[in-house]
Amino acid sequence: MTTENDNDKQAAALIAALGPKVAEAILPALQKQVEEQIGGVLKKNDELLDKLAKTRELDALDRLVAAADSQQRARLDKDGTFQPKSGGPTSVRLKKSDARDVQSYRAAKAEAERLGIPLEIIAD
Structure with a gap:
């Protein structure tokens, strides 16, 4: 039994000693992956916001053209003559x-x- 306790103690000491070193080795790679993923999310976010802004501009333009067309049609006689x-x-x-x-x-x-x-x- 003492060998099991000694093995457990040695394993615990090894984990305690290697834990911070493993974390130091893995941390930069993890940080790089997270930054790449966040960069991709930010890029996609900007892309979607630009698309939304363009869609809103086009919708506003479409409404403006429709209003102008409606006003023009309202000024036409039955025979299509423009009435000021x-x-x-x-x-x-x-x-x-x-x-x-x-x-x-x-x-x-x-x-x-x-x-x-x-x-x-x-x-x-």
């Missing part, structure tokens, strides 16, 4: 006496065509 916002001129008006002057008439007609609205000749 209310408050804008509905026609270029020219007095009958001014319409007799060729230069005034041509200028008013050109302005009406530029604005896409009709030329209206009104009484004096």
Whole structure:
């Protein structure tokens, strides 16, 4: 029995002596592996955050385009003619006496065509 006790004591002393040395040998390798894994996680995290940000930007852009398209469609007549916002001129008006002057008439007609609205000749 004494040999078993002596063996147990020697084994315990060997473990006590080798434990810190084994830990010192293993610790740098473990530390390197942990740092590599954390680096991979951080890289993937940045990648996913960038993807999420781009998706949000695209969603915002899609909503903006849809709103603009909706507003444009709301300004079209049944026949597809564009109608400017209310408050804008509905026609270029020219007095009958001014319409007799060729230069005034041509200028008013050109302005009406530029604005896409009709030329209206009104009484004096």
